[in-house]
Structure formats: structure tokens, C-alpha cells
Amino acid sequence: MGPTKNTGGSAILYNAPQQGFSNPGFVYGIGLHGVGYNITGMTPVGLIPVLFGTNGRVAWGSTVGSLDTNDVFQERLNPNNPYEYWFNGAYRPMSKRTDIIEVRGEEAVKIDIYSTVHGFVRSWDKQNDSAYTIKRSWEGRELETMIAWAQAARSESWDEYLEYASRVSVSITWFFADTAGNIGAVGLGKQPLRDPYVDIQFPSPGDGSREWRGFKPFAQNPRSLNPEQGYLASWNNQIVRGLRADGANFSVVDRVNAIVQSLESRPEFSAHEIWKISELVSTVDLNAPYFIPYILRAASDLDASDTRHRLLRLLKAWNMENSDSDGDGNYDSPAVTVFRAWLLAMERRVFRDDLPRSVYRDYQRLGYPEPTDKSSPGSIRTAQLSKILFNALEGSASGIPQEYDFLNGATPDSVILKALADVDRQLSERFGEESKGWLTPVAKHYFPPKNALGVPIAGVDELLSLPQYMNRGTTNFLVEMREGSVTLCSVTAPGQSGFIGPSGHPDQHYSDQMELFETSTCKSDVVLPGNGLNPESAEQ
Structure with a gap:
């Protein structure tokens, strides 16, 4: 800024x-x-x-x-030798490297890595005499x-x-x-x-x-x-x-x-x-702002006796945040449940008959953190489904020309209302008629004792968690660049040190930034003088 x-x-x-x-x-x-x-x-x-x-x-x-900066190349393999590929008018042998990975208590694992002039082979299709390599512009420049x-x-x-x-x-x-x-x-x-x-x-x-x-x-x-x-x-x-x-x-x-x-x-x-x-x-719903206006507009002429009005009232009153302000373990508003169910209903009505099964599976994932998943929650994005659904509803007004009719000739409003009817029926059957009980359990924010590849890096008893997932950074910092007085404030949970001494007691900085992370506050970092800087940092 x-x-x-x-x-x-x-x-x-x-x-x-x-x-x-x-x-x-x-x-x-x-x-x-x-x-x-x-x-x-x-x-x-x-x-x-x-x-x-x-x-x-x-x-x-x-x-x-x-x-x-990367491209995938399809290599044409020699039918008589899958480790040769066609390039510039002749078959060439692939280069080969064997990596040996030592595994405690087991035999070492050997992995053969093949490469062409484009890069390493990332997948094989030997049945069709093909292999796929990836060429990286940065290779050799690391x-x-x-x-x-x-x-x-x-x-x-x-x-x-x-x-x-x-x-x-x-x-x-x-x-x-x-x-x-x-x-x-x-x-x-x-x-x-x-x-x-x-x-x-x-x-x-x-x-x-x-x-x-x-x-x-x-x-x-x-x-x-x-x-x-x-x-x-x-x-x-x-x-x-x-x-x-x-x-x-x-x-x-x-x-x-x-x-x-x-x-x-x-x-x-x-x-x-x-x-x-x-x-x-960190708690805002990243899909809802694009579709709730559509839902409310589509339902503007519903009969006053229509039971879908209770869903509309919830969506209209919702601040579009996934929050648990009272700490009861559920998101505050039943609208969270209603909207997520509507998005899935739209996915079924709009795309299930058009997308291949393998592709359709990807669009069934809305990206919200799951309450039972104790792995690293990572980063939450708008769902891939939301991107193509928004364009389908926009029709000719979309920035992407809509050359395929996912709505099968129906109007956007009619599909939206049918999906809303699906939700009304499903949630009534699941929770009962009283909509205030239609609550979604909160997903916790986990800090698992595993790295991004799932490899253990600490004891199984060192799983840490906070009551609610927050879509925040691994590290979060703010620097204010005043001339002669630079201030830096940061939080990096769980803490600065993961060390546990021989006595079994963790270092004092083992998890001392968890509260800062949970409360969205930060600690003042000392910026040493020596280049005219003020070591004091502004409170955040």
C-alpha cells in the first residue's frame, strides 16, 4: 500500500x-x-x-x-524399445539415472529416472508408444x-x-x-x-x-x-x-x-x-458473493407460501462469513449449510450430465476444509465449480464466450430455483423442519506433525490445533516503511522452535505464537539499528 x-x-x-x-x-x-x-x-x-x-x-x-515457465512434451517411443524416442528424424536413447533411497528396517528402494532432451519422463503410455516429459525454463539455473x-x-x-x-x-x-x-x-x-x-x-x-x-x-x-x-x-x-x-x-x-x-x-x-x-x-466465504445475488433475484417472484422463503431469509441475513463466534463448534449461521448444499445441487443439475466422470469428480470438491481432516489445511480458494457455473449463469454477458449450453435450454432462474427446492427437501429430511438447527460443524485448524509430503517430522502426539480454520498465511507480517523508523510485526504459528529437550519439556517458543495466530494479532520484531532504524515496533 x-x-x-x-x-x-x-x-x-x-x-x-x-x-x-x-x-x-x-x-x-x-x-x-x-x-x-x-x-x-x-x-x-x-x-x-x-x-x-x-x-x-x-x-x-x-x-x-x-x-x-514449463511445457509438457509428448515423446513418440520406439515400438521395439520404449526407452528410445523420436527426435529430429531419428530414434535417440533416453538418459537414465538411478536414485537409491535408504529405508530404515527395509530394503533400499531404487527409482529409475529417464529423461529426453526436453526433461524427465513424468508419465508413461507404453501401450500407445508415448511418454510425457516436462521442460522447465529454470532447469540448470536453480x-x-x-x-x-x-x-x-x-x-x-x-x-x-x-x-x-x-x-x-x-x-x-x-x-x-x-x-x-x-x-x-x-x-x-x-x-x-x-x-x-x-x-x-x-x-x-x-x-x-x-x-x-x-x-x-x-x-x-x-x-x-x-x-x-x-x-x-x-x-x-x-x-x-x-x-x-x-x-x-x-x-x-x-x-x-x-x-x-x-x-x-x-x-x-x-x-x-x-x-x-x-x-x-480469513473466514469469508469465497464462493457465496458470486451466487447469492443470483439466488435472491431468481426467487423474487416466489409465492409467499413457498417454503423456500425460509432459505432465502437465511441467505439474505448471512454476512457470508464462516465463523463460530460463540465457540459452540458449529458455524454461526444455517446459511452456511444452505449455500454449500445449493452449490452441490447446482453442480449435479448443471454439470453431471455433461462432464466425464473423472473430470466431474474434481468439480464435486468445493474446497472447504473438512472437520474430520487432521492434515494441513493449506489454502482455501474459490471452487473450480464456481468459475464455470458463474459463466454458465452469466450466459452472453460472460467474459468467456459460452459455446456450450450447460443449462440444456433452461433459464438460469429456473435451474437456480430447482436447486433451491432440492436443498429445501434434503435439509428438511436430514435436520428436520426447524431451519435454525441446520448447522455445519466447524473445521478446526490443524498443525500436524508431518510435512507437506506427509512425512512425519515430530511425534504422533504433537498434533496441535485451534478451534476454527482460518485462511491465513503460514507466516503473516506487516512492514511500515517510515524514513528512519521501520517497524515490523509478524506471527508464524506454532512457534519459533520445535525443540524438545531430553527431559521431554518443549522449548519456551515451541507454540508461543498459537494465541497470536488465533486472535489475529502479531508480535513486534526488533529491527536492529545500525542503518538508522528505530528498534521499536508499532503495536498491531
Whole structure:
């Protein structure tokens, strides 16, 4: 956020990267002072760079990138030898590497990894003489990327920041703020120059006819500095209009709109109020705002005696938050149950007869955390179903031309009302006629003793939890970049240290940030003087 939008008149960077949750956590606070560095921030365990922080002149953060830096190639295999592939008019042998993984108490596991000129084989279809490889623009440039990211912490200006950014080949989005009041964002990644006949939605032929033609210059990477609206907001959305990527499904239906709506609600915000926006969006329903107006409009002419009016009253009164303010273990409003049931009813009525079974299964998942799932909840997004359903209901008004009629000739209003009737019947049968009892159990926020791959990293008795899931960052921090007085406030649950001593007693910082995380508050981080900084930090 720029100075014109902040009541304090300075640039602010708020960053909450969502990298999953575990106990112990894998992101920790760090101060690095010496050999050209004077920084305070947070970073994942084992990485060279400090991914999030400030050096007193600039502050930086990041999130997953949206640039398309990978392509899948379909290799044509030799029918007589599946480890040879056709390239530039001849069969070539694949390269082979064998990895040996030692397993305690069991025999070592050997894994053969085959590669072509495009990259490693990710899947085989030997029955059809095919294999699929993935080509990555950043392959072989990993070390350069890591070093550039580490050195970017020395930057003292936007231009210097971009110099380091130009050496980062992986797809990542960097954020920037400085004490001069500048804010910026840039999409990083080495972008391939593709053959004009390549459609990134499908594998490219691996025979040599559709090879990359080099790379785009870094000057073509999207970026923004000091935008007119006074802020930049991102939640893994499309970084620039028109951007396409084979692994993304960009849409106007996007969770970033929850942030943008808050930022547009008033002309200025204090640092404390910016922090509170993250608290609001951590429980907001990311699907409901797109469809409740449709439902209410479709039902505007219902007969007064229609039992669906009780559903409409619930939806109309709902603040569209998934909250448990009284702590009874259920979400506050029965509208949570009604809306989720309606979304599934629409999925059945609109898409079940049109999508292949394997595809249809993906659209049955609404993305809400499950009360019985004790794994890392990760990050909640708008459902994929919501994106195509919204376009189907928009019809000719959609930004995507609707060339297929998912509604089978019916009007949107009629389908919406039939789905609402389905919900009325289903919930009455399940819960009874009294709608105030139609409550959905709250999903807890778990910090499992496993990493993102499901590998145990602590004892099975070290599962931690909070009463309600919150769609927040693995680490959450805010830096206010006042000239001569930079302040940093952060929370990274469960705590700074997962150490348990020989006596069995955990370190004092084992889980001391759980309460901060639950209450959406933060701790003041000391930014050491030495570059003119005030070590005190503003309260949040």
C-alpha cells in the first residue's frame, strides 16, 4: 500500500504466503547482520535467501508466480524399445539415472529416472508408444536463482531490486516497498518463446517440430510501480490481464476480490486496519458473493407460501462469513449449510450430465476444509465449480464466450430455483423442519506433525490445533516503511522452535505464537539499528 492510501503517509507491505501448516513449522524468524546484510525477516528452514523481510531501506515479500515457465512434451517411443524416442528424424536413447533411497528396517528402494532432451519422463503410455516429459525454463539455473534471491535483500531501490529479479528463473511474484514511499510488484520467471502453433493447454509434440525458440527478455515480464489506485493486491490471481498459463484457471471469480473489496471500501487505512483486513478475509466465504445475488433475484417472484422463503431469509441475513463466534463448534449461521448444499445441487443439475466422470469428480470438491481432516489445511480458494457455473449463469454477458449450453435450454432462474427446492427437501429430511438447527460443524485448524509430503517430522502426539480454520498465511507480517523508523510485526504459528529437550519439556517458543495466530494479532520484531532504524515496533 502506498502513502496516499495509508493514514501514516508511508509505504506498507503486508504479506501472508500460504505454504501449509505443520508442527514444528518450517518458516521461522531470522535476523542476519553482517557480510553486507542487515535484515530482519522470515524464511523457510534450509533456504539460502531470507524470503520475507526488510533491510531498513526496502521491504520484500513474495507469492507463487503465475507465469508459464514449463511445457509438457509428448515423446513418440520406439515400438521395439520404449526407452528410445523420436527426435529430429531419428530414434535417440533416453538418459537414465538411478536414485537409491535408504529405508530404515527395509530394503533400499531404487527409482529409475529417464529423461529426453526436453526433461524427465513424468508419465508413461507404453501401450500407445508415448511418454510425457516436462521442460522447465529454470532447469540448470536453480543456483543462480537462489543466489539472486539472497542478494536481493541488499537492494536499496526499485531498479536495484529489478536487477536481482532478472536473474530469477522460476515463476514467482515479488512485492516491494521502500522508505521513499514506492510500492511495486513484478512477475519473475524465464518465459519461453514458443512456436506460434503451440497450444499451451495440450502437450507439444516432442519430435523436434515445436521446440522453444529461446526466451523472452526480462523487460517483457509484467510489473507495476506506484499504481494509481494506491495499492497492489494479490492472492495468486492473474498478475496482468490476458495472462494465460497451462496450470491456471484464471477467472473474474477469484478470492483476491475479497481483498480488493475491502481496500476499495474507504480512502485510507492505518497499519492496524490493514492487518485487520487479513482477519476478515480469513473466514469469508469465497464462493457465496458470486451466487447469492443470483439466488435472491431468481426467487423474487416466489409465492409467499413457498417454503423456500425460509432459505432465502437465511441467505439474505448471512454476512457470508464462516465463523463460530460463540465457540459452540458449529458455524454461526444455517446459511452456511444452505449455500454449500445449493452449490452441490447446482453442480449435479448443471454439470453431471455433461462432464466425464473423472473430470466431474474434481468439480464435486468445493474446497472447504473438512472437520474430520487432521492434515494441513493449506489454502482455501474459490471452487473450480464456481468459475464455470458463474459463466454458465452469466450466459452472453460472460467474459468467456459460452459455446456450450450447460443449462440444456433452461433459464438460469429456473435451474437456480430447482436447486433451491432440492436443498429445501434434503435439509428438511436430514435436520428436520426447524431451519435454525441446520448447522455445519466447524473445521478446526490443524498443525500436524508431518510435512507437506506427509512425512512425519515430530511425534504422533504433537498434533496441535485451534478451534476454527482460518485462511491465513503460514507466516503473516506487516512492514511500515517510515524514513528512519521501520517497524515490523509478524506471527508464524506454532512457534519459533520445535525443540524438545531430553527431559521431554518443549522449548519456551515451541507454540508461543498459537494465541497470536488465533486472535489475529502479531508480535513486534526488533529491527536492529545500525542503518538508522528505530528498534521499536508499532503495536498491531
